[in-house]
Amino acid sequence: MTKRLEGRDEEILEPDLPIVDPHHHLFERKGVRYMLDECLDDMRAGHNVVASIYVETGAFMRRDGPEVLRPLGEIEFANGIGAMCSGTEYEGPKVCAGIVGKADLRLGEQVGWLFDRALAAAPERFRGIRQISMDHPSDLPYRYFSTGRPPQGLYHHPNFREGFAQLAARGLSYDATGFHLQLPDIGDLADAFPDTPIVVNHMTIAMGLEMSPDERQALFADWRDKLAEVAKRPNVACKVGGLGMPVWGFGFETRADVVGSEELAEVWRPYVETAIGLFGAERCMMESNFPPDAFSCGYVPLWNALKRITAGCSEEEKAALYSGTAARVYRLGV
Numbered sequence: 180m181t182k183r184l185e186g187r188d189e190e191i192l193e194p195d196l197p198i199v200d201p202h203h204h205l206f207e208r209k210g211v212r213y214m215l216d217e218c219l220d221d222m223r224a225g226h227n228v229v230a231s232i233y234v235e236t237g238a239f240m241r242r243d244g245p246e247v248l249r250p251l252g253e254i255e256f257a258n259g260i261g262a263m264c265s266g267t268e269y270e271g272p273k274v275c276a277g278i279v280g281k282a283d284l285r286l287g288e289q290v291g292w293l294f295d296r297a298l299a300a301a302p303e304r305f306r307g308i309r310q311i312s313m314d315h316p317s318d319l320p321y322r323y324f325s326t327g328r329p330p331q332g333l334y335h336h337p338n339f340r341e342g343f344a345q346l347a348a349r350g351l352s353y354d355a356t357g358f359h360l361q362l363p364d365i366g367d368l369a370d371a372f373p374d375t376p377i378v379v380n381h382m383t384i385a386m387g388l389e390m391s392p393d394e395r396q397a398l399f400a401d402w403r404d405k406l407a408e409v410a411k412r413p414n415v416a417c418k419v420g421g422l423g424m425p426v427w428g429f430g431f432e433t434r435a436d437v438v439g440s441e442e443l444a445e446v447w448r449p450y451v452e453t454a455i456g457l458f459g460a461e462r463c464m465m466e467s468n469f470p471p472d473a474f475s476c477g478y479v480p481l482w483n484a485l486k487r488i489t490a491g492c493s494e495e496e497k498a499a500l501y502s503g504t505a506a507r508v509y510r511l512g513v
Contacts, residue, residue, distance in 0.1 A: 181473070181474075182432075182438070182473050182474065182475060182476055183217070183221070183469075183473035183478065184477055185437045185477040185480070186437055186438070186439060186476060186477040186479050186480035186483075187224055189440060189479050189480055189483055191225035191479065191483070192482075192483045192487065193486050193497075194226065195227055196226075196486070196497060197227050197498075197501065198227055198229065198502060199228075199230045199232070199502040199506050199511065200272075200466065200467050201231070201277075201418055201464045201505035201508075202232060202418050202420065202421075202466035202467065202468050203231055203232070203233065203234065203467055203468070203469045203470075204233070204234060204235075204470065204471070205218060205238070205275075206236050206239075215260055215264075215274065217470075218231075218274055218469075222271065222478070225479055226478075228272045229272055229273065230276040230277075230506075230511060231272060231273070232275075232277040232278070233257040233260070233261070233274075233278045233279065234309060235250070235279060235309055237253070238253055239253045239256040240281075245292075246283075246286075247286050247289045247293050248292070248296060250282055250297075251280075251293065251296055251300065253280060254278055254305060255300055255301070257275045257304070258275070258278060258300060258301035258304050258305070261275035261276060261278065261303075261304045275304065277306045277510070277511055278301055278305050278306060279307050279308060279309050279352075280307075280308050281308060281310070282294070282308040282310060282342070283342075284310055284333075284336075284338070284343050285330070285336045285339055285342065287341040288342070289342075290345050294308075294349050295349070298349065305351075306351065306509045307351040307352030307353055307376070307378075308346070308351065308353060308354070309353070309354035309355075309356060309380070310333065310353075311329040312329060312330070312334055312356070313358055314331050314332065315360065317386070319388045320386050320426040323424070323425050334361070334364040334365075334367075335364075340368075340371065343368065346372075347372060352375065352377070352378060352508065352509070353376070353377050353378070354377075354380050355377055355379050355383075356380040356381065357384070358384050358385070359384065359401070359406065360405075361383060362405035362408065362409050365379065365409055365415070366412060369412035369414055370412065372414075373414050374414070375414065376414055376415075377412075377414060377415045377416070378415075378416045378418060378508060379406075379409065379417045379418065380421065380466075381418060381420060381421025381424070382402075382406065382417055382420075382421070382454045383402070384421065384424065384426055385398050385399065385402035385450075386426050386427070387428025387429075388425070388426060388428045389428070390428055395428070399449065403453050403457075406454065410457040410458045415462070416458065416462045416463070416508050417454050417457075417458045417462060417464070418463075418465075419451055419454045419465050419466065419485070419500070420466035420467060420468050420485065421466065421471070421472065422443075422446075422450060423472025423473065423474055423475035423476055423481065424468070424471050424475075425475070431443070431446075431474070432475050438480065440476075440479075440480040440481075440483035440487055443475075443476055443480060443484035444485075447488065448488050451485065451488045455489070455492075460492065460495075460497075460499040460500050463499070464501075464504040464505040464508070465482075465485050467481055
């Protein structure tokens, strides 16, 4: 997170454009802190962020009690932050206006107990869950995972779909975080559960570490083709961003100089434009993915870069991309 504060001297592009940031985290672990103070410091730095969605990182889990209910601690934490930021003492964005919690769907029908408890604890904010599925044949990407290697073969676990079925019964959504290699599994899941909203996080990551230009070109084509297949499912939406994470292989995290929005936009444009072209603005939401994207850039140039890429979109499309889709999918009253 060494670049979090960089680029704040950039002029804010389209400063009045309302933003619902649909993907950020709060945590304090291993000497790394990104809590409400840091989050508000970023969101108040110039862009018109009006609300945000908290997405789990397995932080603040309960220390004891039934294993299935351990994630309730994080949901309760995020709900408290959401209540604070909706109060009269706070000005600016409604941080944690929606909550995407953690759950282990491999527990099958048991997770319904967690969902019911979460809905009771945070009825105005709990909107769904995320369980990371990041399978890759290389060990390269996992060196960047501070929370350890996610469970492998998640979508093929014998109890996974039994757990997933508990979402639709409660009107909850599923955030799918994975590498682009998981896109066929996500498509199958969307077909099997057409009444459950699925949100593809970070367009699914095309892992490009230590690749030659030719390998990167082939990777992009494979990512695009797989994403196009998933985009055919009407119950799937797409978070557009996450490109600051080192696993994409752009190398910005190694730079000693400040990376500005123009350079970010040039590199990120093919991916952003492809995702928007496949899903349409009405199923895309621009995201910060902070603080993981701070490996590459600050919060100000990140949003400026996304705004540069979408400069040619209509006002209606921008309204959907930057706030409308997120507010609709996560049922926010903003």
